[in-house]
Amino acid sequence: MKRAPEFTHDVCIIGTGRVGLPLGLSLVDAGLDALGVDVDPAIRDAINAGRMPFAEPGYDALVNARRFVVHGDPAIAADCAAVVITVGTPLRNHIESDLRQIDAVLDGLAPHLRAGHLVCLRSTVAPRTTRYVARRLQRLTGLTVGEDLSLAFCPERIAEGRARIELRTLPQIIGADDETSGDAAEALFGRLAPETLRTDTVSAELVKLFNNIARYVEFAVANQFALVADTFGANIHEVRRLANHRYPRNGIAAPGLTAGTCLRKDFGMINEWNPHPDLMLAAWKMNEYVPAFLVQHLEQRMALEGRRVAVLGYSFKRDTDDVRDSLVPKLVRYIERCVPAEVRISDHNLPDPLPAAEGEPARRNHDFAAAVRGADAVFVAIDHSIYPTLVRKLAALAPDAWVVDLWNVGRIEQTFYRAHALGPANAR
Numbered sequence: 001m002k003r004a005p006e007f008t009h010d011v012c013i014i015g016t017g018r019v020g021l022p023l024g025l026s027l028v029d030a031g032l033d034a035l036g037v038d039v040d041p042a043i044r045d046a047i048n049a050g051r052m053p054f055a056e057p058g059y060d061a062l063v064n065a066r067r068f069v070v071h072g073d074p075a076i077a078a079d080c081a082a083v084v085i086t087v088g089t090p091l092r093n094h095i096e097s098d099l100r101q102i103d104a105v106l107d108g109l110a111p112h113l114r115a116g117h118l119v120c121l122r123s124t125v126a127p128r129t130t131r132y133v134a135r136r137l138q139r140l141t142g143l144t145v146g147e148d149l150s151l152a153f154c155p156e157r158i159a160e161g162r163a164r165i166e167l168r169t170l171p172q173i174i175g176a177d178d179e180t181s182g183d184a185a186e187a188l189f190g191r192l193a194p195e196t197l198r199t200d201t202v203s204a205e206l207v208k209l210f211n212n213i214a215r216y217v218e219f220a221v222a223n224q225f226a227l228v229a230d231t232f233g234a235n236i237h238e239v240r241r242l243a244n245h246r247y248p249r250n251g252i253a254a255p256g257l258t259a260g261t262c263l264r265k266d267f268g269m270i271n272e273w274n275p276h277p278d279l280m281l282a283a284w285k286m287n288e289y290v291p292a293f294l295v296q297h298l299e300q301r302m303a304l305e306g307r308r309v310a311v312l313g314y315s316f317k318r319d320t321d322d323v324r325d326s327l328v329p330k331l332v333r334y335i336e337r338c339v340p341a342e343v344r345i346s347d348h349n350l351p352d353p354l355p356a357a358e359g360e361p362a363r364r365n366h367d368f369a370a371a372v373r374g375a376d377a378v379f380v381a382i383d384h385s386i387y388p389t390l391v392r393k394l395a396a397l398a399p400d401a402w403v404v405d406l407w408n409v410g411r412i413e414q415t416f417y418r419a420h421a422l423g424p425a426n427a428r
């Protein structure tokens, strides 16, 4: 990528959160002159002081070098050849993607755009959103996309926790509806990745959604199988192990709490344009039902009323400090509806008190031993990588407790079992 002389920086990343910050730092690492813009002063202060505002392995030294500076005013984008938009695109309470952050970026950016600029949308969006952005930018700036201004959709496909590796290894999808835009975006993302794949904007939007939704549906099937197995008194882990063993034609995924800010919402970005019940809606229902399944099926074995319950893990997935759209708060609420004496939560990746969604009570975060000692029931809500070792201690700390272990972290190959089964004699 060769920067035109009228620009003093290569790239401006707008929205330096979990996607934008790793991207900006990786671009700096690849030799580009990149900077950021974010409306959140806490994010700006942390990054500009050389600290990661959240956990993402492999970036501490890069952020500490302070070569990636984050600004509050989007006017700085006027000096940058490319602008990459990485703000949030949640779902509203209805099945409708929420474009307010993107709209606010376009409004703030428009006065600073000029001929020669490349704008890349990287947030996950519903099909045809890039074409909406093109029309809105043309209206706001008077510039024509494909002639004065380049516009592309280049989706982010990293998994949280793997950004440092995946930004340099995953093929980059370049979605553009004209050649100039495609060339400009390819020159930028070609600096990061070994391979770039060109297509139009709608196809690129669908690539990202299909990548996520395919996983979401795959996990929904795994969860449905877990529910069916337990309903028939069978053991999902054994059935899955036998089904997958040297069988060449499927690989049934492991069941577990399936959520998170990406997987949970992306089905809605297609469903908002479709009135019919479909597989994606069914997958959403199945994955959302898992907390109720675990509580109801435990209650078939023991009543939780008046009992002490421990919940291990609170984030949306393994080894992250991200709690956005985690299903664990929902699991805790269902446990609380059984009127237990106490619910103690433990997640070593999170602070005490635990981060709370708006309107939620602040909940205490306990260390592992304090959470589980003397518990009558222990839910392994997330499969943090230290849990296979830690849960073995349940055999001593709460031997009579029922353990709810959909992830099979105890390697007992049962979803519901008594903690004494984790004793040394049963260690595998």
Ligand SMILES: NC(=O)c1ccc[n+]([C@@H]2O[C@H](COP(=O)([O-])OP(=O)(O)OC[C@H]3O[C@@H](n4cnc5c(N)ncnc54)[C@H](O)[C@@H]3O)[C@@H](O)[C@H]2O)c1
Pocket: 014, 015, 016, 017, 018, 019, 020, 037, 038, 039, 040, 043, 086, 087, 088, 089, 101, 104, 105, 108, 122, 123, 124, 125, 156, 157, 158, 159, 160, 261, 262
């Ligand atoms: N988190 C992931 O692993 C992941 C992976 C792939 C794709 N995505 C997609 O990437 C997008 C961003 O996700 P995220 O997890 O980084 O979100 P995030 O909330 O962590 O980051 C968004 C950032 O944008 C900032 N912001 C909001 N409005 C702004 C504005 N007008 N100007 C400047 N900054 C503004 C926020 O302060 C925040 O720091 C979403 O569309 C998401 O679906 C996320």
